[in-house]
Amino acid sequence: MTDQIPYTVNCSILLTDLPLLERPAAAKAAGFDGVEFWWPFATSTPAADEVDTFVAALADAGVQLTGLNFDAGNMPGGDRGLISWPERSADLRANLDVVARIGERTGCRAFNALYGNRVEREEPAAQDALGAENLALAAKAVERIGGTVLVEPVSGAPAYPLTTSADAVAVLDRVRDEHGATNLGLLFDVYHLSVNGSDVDLDLKTYGDRIAHVQVADAPGRGAPGSGDLPIQRWIADLRAAGYAGPVGLEYKTADVHPFAWLPREQRSGR
């Protein structure tokens, strides 16, 4: 279903001059058919009416939710996921069914499971064992709706242990080997990978078959494509040539009143 959507607007980081629930309609008005969100609620288990309001905002806007992050904690405060965080594991597990139900109602099939920072007084090995177990549970939760769990290397979070594609793929392999879960894939965010010093071209060749979602922002600055030095258009073309058919997530920050000016309007939707 999302294969016909070429680009999807990350409404957690873009269109932030608008209230969250107005952003899907603004994305549609700008010519897009897809949106994605980081976890949009204050708790892991929001009230039913909060979920209803979120789902209605998407339906009213006429956009497809293409991606949703599991609850990742207090992102502005530095948290980057609950997956391997022992103290928050119960919250994560309670969140899984809420996410799967949102997927069921919206048709969303890609769910980003931020791995979590290293925490004091926990052995990294124990956090990784928990991370693998929780990723397997997340995969199980969305399996019944044909969902895929995404594992993302990120930058800018000093205690986040997955910084390269190889790190994330090692986690995917572990979850497969130890728990038998295969509906997981790599979230290939060219901004995070570049900032972390990866050779994106080489990663694309090496891990192309593990990529389940793509996100873009330019570097330095995490701005719109063209604002920095990265060959984003070429990477998108290379990903397409390599068979990536899903949406490309626009996950950049900009104060420009025309945040999508770099992308011709006729290329924004699949029609």
Ligand SMILES: O=C(O)C(=O)CO
């Ligand atoms: O934390 C970030 O920067 C992300 O991209 C989360 O998905």
